[in-house]
Amino acid sequence: MSIASGVLSGAGALPPGAAALAAQEGAGTAFHPVLPWLILALPLLGAVVNGLGAFLWRDDKRIPSIVGPAALLLSFNVVLINFIGMNGAELHGAEVVRLWSWIVSGDLHVGVDLQFDQLSMLMCMVVTGVGSLIHIYSVGYMRDDPGYSRYFSYLNLFVFFMLVLVLGASLPLMFVGWEGVGLCSYLLIGFWYENREYANAGKKAFIMNRIGDAGFLVAMFLLFVSFGTLDFVPLLGAAEGTLAYGGVLVTGITLLLFLGCTGKSAQIPLHTWLPDAMAGPTPVSALIHAATMVTAGVYLIARTSVLFALAPVSQGVVAAVGAGTALFAASIAIRQYDIKKVLAYSTISQLGYMFLAIGVGAFTAGVFHLMTHAFFKALLFLGAGAVIHAVHHAWSHGAGGDAHGDGEGDGQHGDPNDMRNHGGLRAFMPRTWIFMWIATLAIAGVPPLAGFFSKDEIIWYAGAYGYPVLWGVALATALLTAVYMTRLMVMTFHGKNRTFGHAGTAEAGRRLHEVPLVMWGPLALLALLSVVGGWANIPEALPVLPAVDWLHHWLEPVFEPAIAIAEARGLVAEHHAPAGGGEALWAGISAVIAIVAVTATVRVLSPKPVPTEAEAVAPTGFARLLHDKWYVDELYDRMIVRPSLALWRACWRIVDAGLIDGAVNGVGRGARLLGWAGGQLQSGRVTTYLVVFMLGALLVLSVLA
Incomplete structure (x- = not known):
């Protein structure tokens, strides 16, 4: 059924954003789901x-x-x-x-x-x-x-x-x-x-x-x-006429929504x-x-973009938190050894990019990166799963080990997720190696893969919309992304194999093998999407490549009311990168940074011997700070978890055990005492009855006297 025009009619004069939305809704459409x-x-x-x-x-x-x-x-x-x-x-x-x-x-x-x-x-x-x-x-x-x-x-x-x-x-x-x-x-x-x-x-x-x-x-x-x-349509259509731009109410609402998003x-x-x-x-x-x-x-x-367009303070908070999270998570990923945790912090970092884009008003760029990220991050995780699957099965081959092995060692070799137990896997898993390198180059921003177009568009908009600090943070995060992802590939697939220790290459050759078609087939399709997924939005400014604006055109009706609010207040000015130059120049610089970072990381890490998990020593100094994730979990444990547990234990001792259990147990003890006293009156001993009778008689006589 059609929407909006009937809901919005009769409400008087509509604000520009609502009028535009109502006009869109009133337009005829041949689409029916x-x-x-x-x-x-x-x-x-x-x-x-x-x-x-x-x-x-x-x-x-x-x-x-x-x-x-x-x-x-x-x-x-x-x-x-x-x-x-x-x-x-x-x-x-x-x-x-x-x-x-x-x-x-x-x-x-x-x-x-x-x-x-x-x-x-x-x-x-x-x-x-x-x-x-x-x-x-x-x-x-x-x-x-x-x-x-x-x-x-x-x-x-x-x-x-x-x-x-x-x-x-x-x-x-x-x-x-x-x-x-x-x-x-x-x-x-x-x-x-x-x-x-x-x-x-x-x-x-x-x-x-x-x-x-x-x-x-x-x-x-x-x-x-x-x-x-x-309902979204009437709510968002009437938002500009109901909520004051930059007001306390819309700011509070959007910050509360963003709190949900942070979780x-x-x-x-x-x-x-x-x-x-x-x-x-x-x-x-x-x-x-x-x-x-x-x-x-x-x-x-993205769905409530009109509300956030009316709350510039909230947009600034979204952009700042997104950029800060992107850099923070990328710094942690640099020193992780669990292959899945490297990718987990990578996801947190890439989500930060998306929030940065939406926070500066580049809504389409944020959704664009969401789409391309789905392709290469799914490929990276499934590729990591193929590695874990192969390593665990190699360890448990002939030993009756369980099949999944995710995060569990076999008691002899260590953790199959730990990259220090991998190395040299490209010789045994060539398809997985190729597919994961495609995803790595895509997330690093190497052209013409998907991540180059989506991530660099976010970096460009951060600078062009007048956020030079956030632009610098985004560029630094891109550099770290290329480094930690290349480190993952080098430790996992290059150098000598360490799956059975440094002397176990022959054993690895007998036991390690590529995953079956049902697993590497999806990797191949995701690799293809990681290559071509970014071609849905190619900026006109880039030379050689054909200009494609399909995604911008596709999402334009959704974000047009929010963009109209920003344009009406002069918030979307002419694009200027912080250090001058056009979009093509900075896209080229970003691509060069990614390529140099990948190449340099390969050259630096490849010759270095990697100790196995069993041989490794605990990191020290700043490396330990990054490895222990800036001690955020420890901080939460000390400031929130432990005080909360102490409070609940105190409540248990005082309220539950002391008051509630004490009252219930007291009633029980009183009933037992009363029963015992009554039982003494029915002891069956005649002498006891005579004594009680005499005492009662004396008591009655004393009262009557």
Whole structure:
């Protein structure tokens, strides 16, 4: 059904942003979503079937191997049909499909409504497309796990809730998806719950996200009080006429929304859960980091871009936190040895880039990097999973070791995630080596790969929109990104193999091997996307390359009201880089920095011998500070966790054990005492009865006298 014009009519004169949106909504469109409910129903059905399979056919892995990936592939095809239909239609506004009414209470009316516009369709393509490849990869990676069917049930459910989040036409429905991905992350991070450390990592992720979610909830309450609705179209359409530009209310609302984003997207100060989330199976890490959950915060701000355009202080906070997080996380990644934790801090850093872009007003650039990052980060995580899979199977070959081995050593060789136990793997895993180098060069910003176009666009806009300090931070982060990713590749794939110690090359040749087609096939497709994914947006200023502005044109209707607000106040001025020069010049400089950083890191690290995990000594000085993640976890433990535990223990001793248990136990003791006293009167001894009788008689006589 069509939207907005009817909602906004009768409200009097509309502000410029709302009028533009209403005009867009009133325009005719030939687009009508095809079977939109199937996009959600298929992953949900897969979750139900696989969930039943965890009890009914636990040992039969054929059904989850088919149902799990098929649910996502079919959903992707429905999304693709709608994406093609929308791309060929004259569509400037959103198309909302109402499935049924959900909440009707007073003035609050919330329906299960799906919003189809350019932003939601792009997100659905990323979620279902990358998610499908991760599901296919999981068939090979998790094949020997006893919780195979349960795993696919959780994975399907994860994608279902992410699709609810991006398709929800109102904040409450988005919040259902928001909380749903939080629940699924808890289930999947702690998937191997028998390991107490892994279970604690799941709880940490769940609890830290609840901190941010409190901000999201309060922001929703304030928006409902201000607008009387929580549906995106009428709310955002009336925002400019209802909220004062730069006012306290809109600033407070947007900062509360951003608090939710810092939790979900792991930005400072709520970032510490994401590295610990590596406790889950590696495909889960790929899904969380590339296609679901952590991108939700970026999507929320992009969806509510009009509100943030009205709150320049909040935009500045978003940009500053994003840039600071990007540099902070990149510095930590430099000194990590767990291959998955290097990638985890890389994700935190890249998310910081996205928030930087949205904070300076370059909304399309932020979403562009979200898209390309999904390609090469999924490839990096799945490639890391292939390495872990191969190393663990090499260690457990012939020894009956368990199959997954994620983060678990075999008691003899060490941790299969530790890069100090790798080395020289390109000789045994050539396909994985090539694919991961493509992803590494893409994230480093080497042209013409995807990351060059998306990340450099963010760096350019940070300078061109008048944020020279943030521009410098972004450029420094790009340099560190190239260094730590190249370090990962050198330690893992180059030099001498250390999987069986420095003298175990022959043993490695017998046991190490490339992963099967079901695992490297998705890597190949992601590698292709990591190459061509950035070609959707090629700046006109770049020489030689053809100018392509498809993505900017595609997302323009979504962000036009927010950009109009900024332009009306002169916030989008003529582009000038901080040190002068045009976009082509600074893109070239950034590319040279990336290439030099990659080359120099290879030349410096390749000749150096790498001690195995067992031989390594603890780092000292500044290296130890980076290795221990700037002691943020220790700081939180000392300032928050320990005082909280002490408070709860004191409450337990004083209130629970002292007052409540004391009162209950006191009543019991009193009843026992009363029973004992009564029992003494019925002892069965005649002498006792005579004594009591005489005492009673004497007492009566004394009273009568």
